[in-house]
Amino acid sequence: FNGRNAEPAKTFIVDLDDPPMQRWQKVVLSAAVDASYYKQGIDKLLKAALSSEALVELVEVIAKDIEKFIPQPFADEIRGISQATGIPLGDVVIANIIYDVSAFGSSGNKACTSIVTADKSGKIYHGRNLDYEDPEFLKNLTIQVDFHQNGKSLFMATTYLGYVGVITGSRHGAFSISGDERDSGEWWQNLIAVAEKSDITFFHERMILEKCTNFKEALTEAMSTPTIAPVYYIIGGIKPKEGAIVVRNAHTLANVTMLGMDQTHPWYLVETNYDPWKAPPASDDRRDAAIHAMNRVGQDEMDAEMLYKVLSVPLVFNKDTTYTTVMSAADSSVYRTMIRWDGPED
Ligand SMILES: CCCCCCCCCCCCCC(=O)NCCO
Numbered sequence: 433f434n435g436r437n438a439e440p441a442k443t444f445i446v447d448l449d450d451p452p453m454q455r456w457q458k459v460v461l462s463a464a465v466d467a468s469y470y471k472q473g474i475d476k477l478l479k480a481a482l483s484s485e486a487l488v489e490l491v492e493v494i495a496k497d498i499e500k501f502i503p504q505p506f507a508d509e510i511r512g513i514s515q516a517t518g519i520p521l522g523d524v525v526i527a528n529i530i531y532d533v534s535a536f537g538s539s540g541n542k543a544c545t546s547i548v549t550a551d552k553s554g555k556i557y558h559g560r561n562l563d564y565e566d567p568e569f570l571k572n573l574t575i576q577v578d579f580h581q582n583g584k585s586l587f588m589a590t591t592y593l594g595y596v597g598v599i600t601g602s603r604h605g606a607f608s609i610s611g612d613e614r615d616s617g618e619w620w621q622n623l624i625a626v627a628e629k630s631d632i633t634f635f636h637e638r639m640i641l642e643k644c645t646n647f648k649e650a651l652t653e654a655m656s657t658p659t660i661a662p663v664y665y666i667i668g669g670i671k672p673k674e675g676a677i678v679v680r681n682a683h684t685l686a687n688v689t690m691l692g693m694d695q696t697h698p699w700y701l702v703e704t705n706y707d708p709w710k711a712p713p714a715s716d717d718r719r720d721a722a723i724h725a726m727n728r729v730g731q732d733e734m735d736a737e738m739l740y741k742v743l744s745v746p747l748v749f750n751k752d753t754t755y756t757t758v759m760s761a762a763d764s765s766v767y768r769t770m771i772r773w774d775g776p777e778d
Pocket residue numbers: 527528530531541542543544562563564565573592593594595599611612613614705
C-alpha cells in the first residue's frame with residue numbers, strides 16, 4: 433500500500449432542467465480540468481483499452497461524426513463540456529464511447545466488483561468497485577453528481593469528469609444500479625449493434641435512472657433495451673428480495689439472476705466480470721474472495737460500513753480500483769464514494 437488514504441469524492445449538481453449544452457459547464461469549470469492532461473489521459477486510455485491500432489483509428493473516425501453516432505441530449509452535453517474546457521470535441525467523444533468500442537471477447541484486463549445485499553431487516557445495500565485502465569488518471573477525475581429535476585434531487589451518480597453516462601447510481605426511494613464490463617462476442621458485433629441503433633451502454637444506464645420509478649421498471653428496461661456492448665447490470669431495490677444481475681450480449685439479453693436464487697447465499701449477489709453460471713478463471717477469482725468476505729461478515733452484521741470493508745479485501749480491491757461506492761436506494765443518506773488513493777501499488 434502506498435501510504436495514502438482514501439478520499440471522499442466531491443459532489444456536484446447537474447440540473448436536468450438546464451439546456452444540455454449548459455448542464456456540465458459549472459461542474460467542469462469549478463473542477464478546473466486541465467485540457468492537455470485530459471487529452472494525454474484519454475489517448476493513453478484508448479490505447480490501453482483497444483489492442484489494435486486499426487480500431488483506434490476507427491474510433492477516431494466515429495469521434496469526428498458526433499451527430500451520426502451520439503444521440504441527444506448527450507451530444508450537446510459533450511459539446512458543452514468541450515466548449516467550456518477547451519478539450520477537443522473528439523477527445524470528449526472518445527472518453528464517452530470507450531466502453532462500447534472496447535468491451536468484447538478478446539479485450540484485455542478485467543476487474544470490477546458489484547454486490548447487492550440485504551441486511552438482517554431486509555434493507556438493501558449496493559456496493560461497487562470501479563476498476564479500469566490508467567487508474568491514477570481516473571481517480572483524479574472521480575466525482576459524485578446529484579442529478580436534479582423540478583428543483584429537487586432525482587438520483588445520485590458517480591462518474592468521471594467529462595463522462596456523461598452513468599456506471600454507478602441510485603434513484604431515491606426506487607433502485608440502485610451499477611454496470612460491470614462483460615467481454616464476450618467479437619468487436620464487429622458491437623459495430624453491428626451501432627448500425628442497429630442500439631444504445632450506448634452507460635447512456636442507457638443513465639436513462640434507466642432518469643425514467644424508471646421503481647425496481648421492477650428498472651429491471652424490465654435493463655433486460656429489454658438493446659445496448660451496443662455486452663454488460664452486466666447489477667440492480668438493487670428497496671424491498672427485501674429486490675436484487676438482480678442482468679447479463680446482456682451486444683443487442684440481446686443473455687440471462688437474469690435474482691436475489692434469493694443462489695441457495696448457498698440467498699441474501700446477496702456478487703458480480704465481477706464473469707457469467708454467474710460459469711466458474712471464474714483461477715487467475716482472476718475476485719468472486720470467491722468477495723463471497724468469502726461476505727460470509728465472514730454474515731447477514732446479521734451487514735451494513736454500509738461492512739460492505740465497504742468487503743469491497744476492501746485483497747483481489748476485490750486491487751491496483752486498478754479507482755473508487756468504491758456504497759449506496760442504498762431505500763435511504764438517501766447512504767450514498768458515499770471513496771476515491772481509492774489507498775490502493776496497492778503496481
Ligand atoms: C473521462 C474519462 C473516461 C473514462 C471512461 C471510463 C469507462 C469505464 C467503463 C467501466 C466499465 C465497467 C467497469 C469494469 O467492469 N471494469 C473492468 C474492466 O476493466
